[in-house]
Amino acid sequence: MKSRKCAIALGSNLGDSLTILKSAIATLNKTPGIAVKSHSSWYQTAPIGPPQPDYINACAILEVTLEPEQLLLALLEIEIKFNRIRQEKWGPRTLDLDLLLYDNLVLETSTLTLPHPRMTERAFVLVPLAEIAPGWVHPVTESAIAQLVQTADCSGVQKMIL
Numbered sequence: 703m704k705s706r707k708c709a710i711a712l713g714s715n716l717g718d719s720l721t722i723l724k725s726a727i728a729t730l731n732k733t734p735g736i737a738v739k740s741h742s743s744w745y746q747t748a749p750i751g752p753p754q755p756d757y758i759n760a761c762a763i764l765e766v767t768l769e770p771e772q773l774l775l776a777l778l779e780i781e782i783k784f785n786r787i788r789q790e791k792w793g794p795r796t797l798d799l800d801l802l803l804y805d806n807l808v809l810e811t812s813t814l815t816l817p818h819p820r821m822t823e824r825a826f827v828l829v830p831l832a833e834i835a836p837g838w839v840h841p842v843t844e845s846a847i848a849q850l851v852q853t854a855d856c857s858g859v860q861k862m863i864l
């Protein structure tokens with residue numbers, strides 16, 4: 703299969719989040735059909751949803767030779783490997799991997815929506831994504847990520863100094 707460019711979001715707010723996120727990037731890069739081309743800085747972000755600890759969030763650009771559903775399955779398997787347990791909606795988690803963009807594909811199935819339906823309203827996604835892919839045009843809004851981030855409230859998103 704021809705290789706495709708994708709963007710994913712990573713998040714964690716349970717356990718040793720920074721170590722988990724770095725290991726998840728390494729695991730992604732070792733997964734057949736996935737090459738990690740770049741990742742953003744790490745950001746400490748205020749939680750959206752029920753009261754819970756702050757998150758660490760980041761985004762990564764992948765080159766994949768997997769179909770969208772295969773890629774989603776690979777992401778879900780990596781979440782499980784890092785002990786992701788699904789409890790309350792938007793609750794704390796060791797690892798969340800969301801597929802944001804798969805080339806310029808627009809798709810809605812029972813298991814996968816592309817682009818990710820809530821990415822345009824989330825500063826914890828747009829800020830790291832704008833760092834690594836400012837010119838990527840969101841195929842539904844037809845705005846570049848650099849434009850979308852300007853309309854987001856970024857007050858809860860802080861680049862981590864390590």
Ligand SMILES: Nc1ncnc2c1ncn2[C@@H]1O[C@H](COP(=O)(O)O)[C@@H](O)[C@H]1O
Nearest residue numbers: 798799800801802813814815816817818
């Ligand atoms: N674009 C998507 N990325 C990740 N997961 C998606 C996407 N579109 C639909 N889904 C479904 O959502 C659940 C995962 O929920 P989370 O709470 O975000 O982990 C997954 O089972 C997908 O089928």
Ligand SMILES: Nc1nc2c(c(=O)[nH]1)N=C(COP(=O)(O)OP(=O)(O)O)CN2
Nearest residue numbers: 713747748749750751757792798820826
């Ligand atoms: N700061 C911050 N807040 C959050 C975060 C996150 O990563 N960072 N993820 C959430 C839930 O994401 P989930 O993937 O479960 O929900 P979705 O299906 O709406 O993406 C809920 N709130």
